[in-house]
Amino acid sequence: MAELTIKDVRKSFGAVEVLKGINLDVRTGEFIALVGPSGCGKSTLLAIIAGLEKASSGTISIGRRVVSNVAPKDRDIAMVFQSYALYPTMTVRENMMFGMEARGVPVELREAALKRVSSLLQIDQLLKRKPGQLSGGQRQRVAMGRALVRDPKLFLFDEPLSNLDAKLRVEMRAEIKKLHQQIGKTTVYVTHDQVEAMTLSSRIAVLNKGELQQFDEPQTIYDHPANMFVAGFMGSPAMNFLKGRLKGKGTTQQIVLAEGSADETTLKLSRGVAAVDGTGVIVGIRPEHFTQALPKAANIINAIVTLVEPTGSETHVAARFGATEVTAKFFPKQAPKLGEAVKLAVDMDRVCLFDAETETALA
Amino acid sequence: MADTLTLDQKEARSAARRHFSSRFLIYGLLGIFSLIYLLPLFVVFFNSFRSLPEIAQNGLIAFPKSFTLDAWIAAWGSYCVNGRCEGMAQNFWNSVYLTIPATLISTLLGALNGYILSKWRFKGSELIFTFMLFGVFMPGQIALMPWAYILGTTGLNKTIWGLVLVHVVQGISFTTLFCRNFYVNIPDDLIKAARIDGAGFWRIFYKIILPLSPPILIVTVIWQFTGIWNEFLYGVVLTTGKNQPVTAAIVAFASNGQNVREYDVMSAGVLIGALPPLLVYFFGGKYFVRGLTQGAIK
Numbered sequence: 001m002a003e004l005t006i007k008d009v010r011k012s013f014g015a016v017e018v019l020k021g022i023n024l025d026v027r028t029g030e031f032i033a034l035v036g037p038s039g040c041g042k043s044t045l046l047a048i049i050a051g052l053e054k055a056s057s058g059t060i061s062i063g064r065r066v067v068s069n070v071a072p073k074d075r076d077i078a079m080v081f082q083s084y085a086l087y088p089t090m091t092v093r094e095n096m097m098f099g100m101e102a103r104g105v106p107v108e109l110r111e112a113a114l115k116r117v118s119s120l121l122q123i124d125q126l127l128k129r130k131p132g133q134l135s136g137g138q139r140q141r142v143a144m145g146r147a148l149v150r151d152p153k154l155f156l157f158d159e160p161l162s163n164l165d166a167k168l169r170v171e172m173r174a175e176i177k178k179l180h181q182q183i184g185k186t187t188v189y190v191t192h193d194q195v196e197a198m199t200l201s202s203r204i205a206v207l208n209k210g211e212l213q214q215f216d217e218p219q220t221i222y223d224h225p226a227n228m229f230v231a232g233f234m235g236s237p238a239m240n241f242l243k244g245r246l247k248g249k250g251t252t253q254q255i256v257l258a259e260g261s262a263d264e265t266t267l268k269l270s271r272g273v274a275a276v277d278g279t280g281v282i283v284g285i286r287p288e289h290f291t292q293a294l295p296k297a298a299n300i301i302n303a304i305v306t307l308v309e310p311t312g313s314e315t316h317v318a319a320r321f322g323a324t325e326v327t328a329k330f331f332p333k334q335a336p337k338l339g340e341a342v343k344l345a346v347d348m349d350r351v352c353l354f355d356a357e358t359e360t361a362l363a
Numbered sequence: 364m365a366d367t368l369t370l371d372q373k374e375a376r377s378a379a380r381r382h383f384s385s386r387f388l389i390y391g392l393l394g395i396f397s398l399i400y401l402l403p404l405f406v407v408f409f410n411s412f413r414s415l416p417e418i419a420q421n422g423l424i425a426f427p428k429s430f431t432l433d434a435w436i437a438a439w440g441s442y443c444v445n446g447r448c449e450g451m452a453q454n455f456w457n458s459v460y461l462t463i464p465a466t467l468i469s470t471l472l473g474a475l476n477g478y479i480l481s482k483w484r485f486k487g488s489e490l491i492f493t494f495m496l497f498g499v500f501m502p503g504q505i506a507l508m509p510w511a512y513i514l515g516t517t518g519l520n521k522t523i524w525g526l527v528l529v530h531v532v533q534g535i536s537f538t539t540l541f542c543r544n545f546y547v548n549i550p551d552d553l554i555k556a557a558r559i560d561g562a563g564f565w566r567i568f569y570k571i572i573l574p575l576s577p578p579i580l581i582v583t584v585i586w587q588f589t590g591i592w593n594e595f596l597y598g599v600v601l602t603t604g605k606n607q608p609v610t611a612a613i614v615a616f617a618s619n620g621q622n623v624r625e626y627d628v629m630s631a632g633v634l635i636g637a638l639p640p641l642l643v644y645f646f647g648g649k650y651f652v653r654g655l656t657q658g659a660i661k
Contacts, residue, residue: 050555050559051559052555052558052559071558072555072558072559073558073559073560073561073562077559078559079555079556079559081552081555081556082552083550083552085550085552085553085555085556087553087556087557087570087571088553088575089571089574089575090574098557098560098562098570099559099560099561099562102557102560102561102562102563102566103561146556146560150560
């Protein structure tokens with residue numbers, strides 16, 4: 001059953017259309033990440049789901065109820081803000097009680113909810129403090145606690161981790177995931193961080209320029225991006241894009257890179273695509289799909305190493321191939337040295353192919 | 364080596380000397396200026412405790428050679444103006460009854476206006492704010508005739524409540540400006556979070572906005588209190604005799620048609636009239652400066 005249905009939602013601020021007809025169905029208990037670069041409309045979409053902004057057209061349904069004209073407080077939602085938005089003059093306890101007080105929840109139930117949530121999030125010992133006396137991570141926890149006490153149908157997170165330092169962010173990310181596994185609430189989570197989206201969500205909705213690019217499970221999005229935007233946005237270091245031309249038909253299809261130059265290279269496709277001979281294509285190769293070529297291996301790119309970046313667990317190597325630079329991942333011990341000529345074997349089973357004109361994936 | 368100073372030490376000493384002399388200059392100048400500024404107050408203060416014959420003998424500006432509280436007692440309760448020998452006590456209380464409600468009401472309305480104009484913007488709210496700002500720059504005399512007309516037709520003419528109404532309305536543009544500019548810095552996320560939590564317009568106002576407001580409310584209250592207390596024009600035009608505020612009474616003291624200028628009583632009267640704003644600023648001044656310079660709430 002769909003817990004949240006977004007149907008053809010559009011939003012304009014004056015002449016600027018920031019959402020251009022978004023359709024999404026979120027199933028009960030799902031964890032959905034809305035991801036995209038800044039300005040893609042993801043936060044606006046979340047505000048529309050929350051009722052803080054009004055859509056220019058289209059409908060939002062929560063449960064079976066159309067809520068497009070329902071006030072935020074009556075939508076049965078809770079939201080965690082990027083700034084946490086804790087009420088500065090209230091203690092943690094008062095912050096968490098505020099919503100129930102406003103709704104006139106009986107006192108015994110309030111106390112019970114407070115007890116349940118504060119022990120779940122381990123913030124019992126903070127209840128008497130004010131937000132100003134809390135660390136970033138503690139504030140984050142209290143903000144989630146304030147959302148949890150209400151036991152809503154739908155959880156909304158607006159970039160909740162972006163104000164934390166890198167280490168704490170990873171910790172809190174894991175906690176949010178555990179929390180979701182524990183309570184199983186339907187969640188919509190806005191982030192610009194593709195790693196957060198990959199690690200947390202059951203499905204990812206990638207937005208760009210107000211349009212939904214792809215909505216699918218994280219691994220599918222990673223392995224089979226619908227277009228070059230999704231391919232380039234998801235994954236770090238980013239996917240390599242090489243210009244080429246399709247040659248041949250059926251099972252003998254191949255791609256010629258850097259056609260006519262000294263670096264001309266041919267890659268044999270391991271599966272056929274439905275595009276005609278001579279089509280301009282973009283080959284997308286993730287950095288981990290390069291390997292140092294064994295002698296006699298096929299599908300090899302010859303390149304010169306221009307940059308070596310060790311990260312400890314792996315080493316990122318940038319290398320010049322013709323007029324473009326490609327990035328490959330190596331085990332630290334096998335990494336080539338600066339200036340070295342490398343033969344990079346391409347894992348042809350896992351490359352992505354895009355139409356050079358439409359930038360969409362070729363099936 | 365032990366006896367001679369190193370170059371570093373010599374430099375440090377001369378730097379300290381330079382620092383000291385520049386400080387001395389700064390504080391010396393500041394002292395002189397504040398003395399000049401305070402001199403009239405000293406003269407008035409001393410004269411209020413001198414006897415009238417002594418003032419006549421030694422001149423207005425002289426160190427006191429006598430001490431008496433007669434002038435204060437007369438100014439408060441028995442000095443005669445236009446044949447009415449009641450001093451200024453009644454006018455002093457008029458000012459109290461006028462200033463306190465006018466200050467509180469205009470401050471509360473300003474806070475409410477500021478809250479709406481910063482957190483519940485609507486179509487045209489910026490325009491309304493701009494129009495309200497005209498009130499800040501408008502000289503009071505312009506509104507004198509309209510007010511006389513309004514108070515006349517509503518029957519509030521010559522009453523304290525009439526003056527309260529005038530000062531509330533005249534003060535709203537200032538109080539709104541202060542509060543609105545303070546509330547603009549309160550993060551909008553707080554309001555959004557409260558709306559999702561189920562709080563409405565009023566609950567957000569008194570549970571979230573007002574508890575954050577003391578810095579600006581103190582500024583507004585002090586500003587309004589001193590402004591309304593010291594106001595003279597409306598007081599003297601819109602009320603008469605027993606109903607006039609203390610500022611009007613002081614002027615009546617000074618322009619009293621008698622042969623002898625009673626400087627002792629006039630001095631005491633001025634000080635009585637100046638005391639409340641002085642006390643307010645004395646106790647609240649620290650918060651006034653802090654509130655004016657305080658930035659956004661984190």
